[in-house]
Amino acid sequence: MxxxxxxxxxxxxxxxxxxxxxxxxxxxxxxxxxxxxxxxxxxxxxxxxxxxxxxxxxxxxxxxxxxxxxxxxxxxxxxxxxxxxxxxxxxxxxxxxxxxxxxxxxxxxxxxxxxxxxxxxxxxxxxxxxxxxxxxxxxxxxxxxxxxxxxxxxxxxxxxxxxxSRARIDFLNEKLTGMKIAIIGLGGTGSYILDLVSKTPVSQIHLFDSDTFESHNAFRFPGAASVDDLTGRIQKVEYLSGIYSKMHRGIVPHCEIISKLNISELDNMDFVFICIDRNDARNLITKYLLSKEIPFIDAGLGVNIQNEKLVGATRISYNQQVGSEYNEVAENQYNSNIQIAELNMFNATQAVIKWKQHYGFYNGQLNQASSHFIIEKSKIFHDEN
Incomplete structure (x- = not known):
């Protein structure tokens, strides 16, 4: 102004x-x-x-x-x-x-x-x-x-x-003001979480991912990347930071994965979204956040081909330990190379709605430990604590 x-x-x-x-x-x-x-x-x-x-x-x-x-x-x-x-x-x-x-x-x-x-x-x-x-x-x-x-x-x-202000909900947005948010994993689901969280008045959004932005990412990210964006061979977090900094000043890119060496970087976060495939990394991060009493949501997506159609589920887990000490890819139903933009978007929307429920933006039951959307049934199932 x-x-x-x-x-x-x-x-x-x-x-x-x-x-x-x-x-x-x-x-x-x-x-x-x-x-x-x-x-x-x-x-x-x-x-x-x-x-x-x-x-x-x-x-x-x-x-x-x-x-x-x-x-x-x-x-x-x-x-x-x-x-x-x-x-x-x-x-x-x-x-x-x-x-x-x-x-x-x-x-x-x-x-x-x-x-x-x-x-x-x-x-x-x-x-x-x-x-x-x-x-x-x-x-x-x-x-x-x-x-x-x-x-x-x-x-x-x-x-x-x-x-x-036009919708007269500024008082609700104020419940999110000043927060420091971390998004771990900026693939399809993580990028859509960024898209939604960037439209809230949190003070900072920290992006953790070490991957390069490539064409397969473009087809499951929000918006439309150009050829120049892809040929530049930049990091995913740098690309996304450049896009969303046009709207939100607090985008902080970290070209790294979370490991035992740097997990303490999460200590100052108010909330964490986990959007990664590796079970061992999930296990490490969720255990650490629980020990530090930092609230979080872990998001997962698993899609397979069955009878020439796609089946599977999206999942969010709320403040509970997820994963194992090993990267059990074969046994992890939520680990799949099949990524569809609308499912990534839906998974991200589930996670962000639950985050907003946590802080009283939406009404909702906080004892729901996880939610699963089953594609072939078109139903959402909840597990309660």
């Missing part, structure tokens, strides 16, 4: 020039010092706020996505102390840690609001008219002529997550 946001938007400029007390913070436009009348027929001051989005690749604010306005304060009333029913919509609503609406208003115009100047002034007129009518001093006004405040919020994102 910068002064450019004001410079490129005449509606914000106009609000500022007319003297409204504007603040821009965390995906919301706010106007403070809005006079209103409460139940006791007293003149009070509150705050109106609304989420906004920018036009991709610019500092231009898009048109308001709806006509709803949020308010911090007591319920606005007429001069006789009776609520202004024409704008009533919804009571208390948590939008983020910084924005808790005491009330939300709905006063739909004949035509959609073209800009935020129109949206704010429409609600200010309705609410403030009553307070100004009650005022005998001639000093009650929403126009304080204070400078626009642009609050830089600490965020790992390169650009604003306007999707969360």
């Amino acid at each position: 910068s002064q450019q946001l004001i410079n490129h938007n005449t509606d914000i400029h106009t609000l500022q020039n007319e003297g409204y007390e504007v603040e821009i913070k965390g995906g919301y436009i706010c106007i403070h010092h809005i006079p209103y009348v409460n139940f006791e027929k007293e003149i009070k001051y509150g705050t109106l706020f609304s989420p906004y989005q920018t036009v991709p690749g610019s500092d231009v604010i898009a048109k308001p996505s709806d006509h709803v306005m949020h308010f911090i304060g007591e319920k606005p009333c007429h001069t006789d102390g009776k609520p202004i029913l024409a704008i009533e919509y919804q009571n208390r609503q948590i939008l983020s840690k910084d924005f808790i609406a005491d009330f939300s208003f709905s006063n739909k115009p004949k035509n959609a609001f073209e800009n935020f100047y129109d949206k704010f002034t429409s609600y200010i007129r309705v609410i403030s008219y009553e307070a100004i009518s009650l005022d005998e001093t001639g000093t009650v006004t929403a126009k304080t002529f204070k400078p626009v405040i642009i609050t830089e919020s600490e965020t790992p994102f390169v650009y604003l997550d306007s999707n969360s």
